[in-house]
Amino acid sequence: MDQSSSKPVKTLLVLLNCILMSIGQIGGSILVRLYFLHGGKKQWLAAWLLSAGFPILIIPLAISYAQARAKARVTRLLITPRLAASSAFLGVLLGLDGYLYSFGLSYLPVSVSSLLGSTQLAFTAIFAFIVVKHKFTHYSINAVVLMTFGSVVLGLHMSGDRPTGESDGKYLLGFCMTLAAAALHGFIMPAVEYTHLKAGMTITFDLVMQVQFLVSMFSTLFCTVFMIINNDFRAIPEEAREFDLGETKYYMILVLAAIGMQLLIIGSLGLIFSSTSLLGGLVSSLLVPVQQIFAVIFLPESFNAEKGMALAMCLWGFASYFYGEYKVSREKLAAKQEPDQESV
Numbered sequence: 001m002d003q004s005s006s007k008p009v010k011t012l013l014v015l016l017n018c019i020l021m022s023i024g025q026i027g028g029s030i031l032v033r034l035y036f037l038h039g040g041k042k043q044w045l046a047a048w049l050l051s052a053g054f055p056i057l058i059i060p061l062a063i064s065y066a067q068a069r070a071k072a073r074v075t076r077l078l079i080t081p082r083l084a085a086s087s088a089f090l091g092v093l094l095g096l097d098g099y100l101y102s103f104g105l106s107y108l109p110v111s112v113s114s115l116l117g118s119t120q121l122a123f124t125a126i127f128a129f130i131v132v133k134h135k136f137t138h139y140s141i142n143a144v145v146l147m148t149f150g151s152v153v154l155g156l157h158m159s160g161d162r163p164t165g166e167s168d169g170k171y172l173l174g175f176c177m178t179l180a181a182a183a184l185h186g187f188i189m190p191a192v193e194y195t196h197l198k199a200g201m202t203i204t205f206d207l208v209m210q211v212q213f214l215v216s217m218f219s220t221l222f223c224t225v226f227m228i229i230n231n232d233f234r235a236i237p238e239e240a241r242e243f244d245l246g247e248t249k250y251y252m253i254l255v256l257a258a259i260g261m262q263l264l265i266i267g268s269l270g271l272i273f274s275s276t277s278l279l280g281g282l283v284s285s286l287l288v289p290v291q292q293i294f295a296v297i298f299l300p301e302s303f304n305a306e307k308g309m310a311l312a313m314c315l316w317g318f319a320s321y322f323y324g325e326y327k328v329s330r331e332k333l334a335a336k337q338e339p340d341q342e343s344v
Contacts, residue, residue: 017270018283024264025287026294029110031257033299036106038244042232046102048223049254051094053262054216061209079210086195087211091218093188094265098223100181107174110295111307115150116178118288118314121321122148123186124281131190132197132277139324146317150310189268189277196273208273216265282325285318 032046040046079087105113122144196211227233243250271280292311295301 013274014271014279017267017274019267020263021267021271021280021283022287022290024260024262024267025284026291028257028260028264029105029114029291030294030298031253031260032102032105033110033113033295034245035250035253035257037299039242040239040250041106042227042230042235042239043099043103043106044223044226044230045232045236045254046105046257047095047098048220048227048232049258050098050102050261051091051216051219051223051265053258053260054213054220054265056259056262057209057213057216057266061206061213064206064209079207079214083195083211084214087214088218090188090191090195091215091220092222093184093191094215095219095222097181097184097188098219099226100177100184104174104178104181107170108178109301110299111292111301111303112175113178114288114291114295115307115310115314116175117182117185118285118318119148119150119179120182120186120189121281121285121318123183124189124277125186125321127187128190128193128277131187131194137324137328139320139327143317143321143324146313146320150313150317186281189272189280192269192272193277208270211273212266212269215269216262282318282322285314288314 028050032049035046101113101117104116108116125140125144192215240247240250245253268280268284271283289311292303292307296303
């Protein structure tokens with residue numbers, strides 16, 4: 001979709017990406033946690049699931065290609081060598097981020113993992129300032145501080161929803177890995193925005209789909225290499241037979257998790273291309289309370305005082321950041337209108 005597209009169409013595209021991101025972030029995280037809770041032990045397999053659903057992107061690409069052929073338009077690969085190299089680099093980072101996230105989720109409840117993941121808004125703001133020169137305000141600084149303290153509160157809470165027999169050391173390791181995943185994800189989002197800003201090309205639907213396909217493909221290849229090294233593919237049948245919920249549900253969880261996580265990637269990358277990386281971080285943070293609710297309903301997790309305090313800090317930080325961005329946009333709009341009023 002061209003940048004010159006009408007505002008309602010662009011708004012619809014942003015909403016669609018938000019919906020895809022919501023389905024993927026909530027459903028995917030619960031399914032991956034179910035995998036670990038009921039006997040799954042392969043972190044690289046879980047990381048592989050985060051992007052292995054990329055072949056579903058062939059469907060919209062094929063539809064777009066067929067429509068172009070029907071209208072007698074020239075169809076070609078829009079990816080340049082530079083953009084392909086950037087997509088490969090981002091794909092490797094996404095694969096590594098998936099491993100860190102999966103490792104953390106293997107030891108942490110979804111409610112804790114989602115709260116820690118919400119700190120990516122703070123990391124996104126920091127890296128957006130460094131990479132795409134987004135300016136800091138005291139509202140964004142307030143958000144960073146609040147979300148940091150929320151993580152500290154969770155870090156001091158070493159009991160609750162952990163599986164039986166899990167040590168404090170493993171819990172702390174999962175905690176640190178999840179924070180590292182949030183930091184890396186916070187870097188990836190501005191990096192994607194920087195890539196398309198420097199591409200020097202009109203952002204179209206086909207270009208976005210092709211970039212998403214390449215990023216997910218390279219992420220999957222990166223994880224596949226480590227799965228081969230660890231013999232994870234050979235271990236899947238045995239792990240399926242020993243899975244607590246049964247072999248059929250084991251494969252169902254893997255397939256649905258792959259689809260859900262791919263929807264998350266499509267939504268987040270699409271949101272960056274159609275808007276900004278900061279909006280992607282805001283939406284991800286806003287989904288944290290919803291993840292909390294679903295985790296309590298569908299998983300054996302509780303909601304205690306420490307989680308409530310951390311959630312309040314994250315929501316306060318989110319509200320502060322959102323209000324700051326709203327105020328800055330209003331000031332910019334007023335500054336643009338002043339010259340017009342003077343000329344009148």
